[in-house]
Amino acid sequence: MQRIDVLTELSQLVTEEDLFISSLGALRNDWWNLRPGGQDNTFFLSGMGTVAPMALGLALGLPHRRIVALDTDGSVLMNASGLATLADQLPPNLTVIVFDNSIYESIGGVPTLTSRRTDLAKMADGAGCINCVTANETVDFAREAHRLLVDDEFGFLVAKIQPGIHSWAPEKQKLTDGVEDKYRFIRHVEALEGIRIHHGAPGPFA
């Protein structure tokens, strides 16, 4: 299975009520086109190693809302301590999905350490996370993703994907930068939750 297959399955399992934190790389354009309703429900991160902590903060702050983290093998490996931080909280509204292609695909396909002996689901399990599973086939991914999304428990699903970058037409590619992404996401959450996050001026203490 390839990333686009997995994300297509995932897009059928989630709703416009959910919020997403996404890692970088080819995942960005795929999820930009597949996110529910094409809405600003996804915060697209620019760096590796911060998806899990950021999704944790979002999930703890909005415990009534389903949060889905879309992470990668390179990102999890870069900040493995984040697994222990997640495990200490285990927010039931958070599901982490890791796309593990065992290579740094965006830079030309250099193998990551999951291509050898490292098993991300076992790492998460050893850190104390619960519901840590690996899916190797699309049908397995769809079944496990559905189970973890509806079980009202924390979940950590590793999708072992084959290399391959889906080609999107220029008009389908994500053009926004990190700052625009932030404001779009904030305004989306404000509308979804009926709250005000960023006041502009004057501030909340004025």
Add this chain to the structure above:
Amino acid sequence: MHDLAMGAVGSKADADGTKTYADLVVEGLKEHDVEIVTALPESLLIDVYRKVAADPAFIYVQAASEQDLPGVVAGAYLAGKRSVMFMENSGLREACEPIARLIFGHRMPMVMVMPHRGDLGEYNWWGHGHSLTMEPLLKALGIPHWPVRKLEEIKPSIKRALIHADAGQTAVALIFGGDCVEVPHYAKD
């Protein structure tokens, strides 16, 4: 569990003799609607971590690495929740990457509190490097930072740091020292 931080002999109380730096930090956080506190505990603000962890008014996220702290703060902010991160000043070195990529890349507000390990009179040989690298790193990162050394400065500083970070969509650092940290034995009067 040992009662005192490494090399510490306790903490000073305010003018009324009733509140310590940790009491005032907790009060300041509550008065300004901070709901999520994330930290990698260290010795100089040890009572803050104990009090926050034990207080049901807070969600306390103890991190395994300072690399996790900016992410937790940013995620909480996007949820509409006020959040503050605490770490030793050495943690700044560990947190540089998420600060540069996440906080700067997306212009996220973030308030971080750190004690000044390596302040004048530091008797731990390993603590001197913490001080030597702290301010140059903050300057290199372009992060506004202010010292907090008197007990009466704690609550106003927390309030102003939250305002500053939110209005400027920027990172802000408060450097606790003087009376606002555990009193090292060498500094006991």
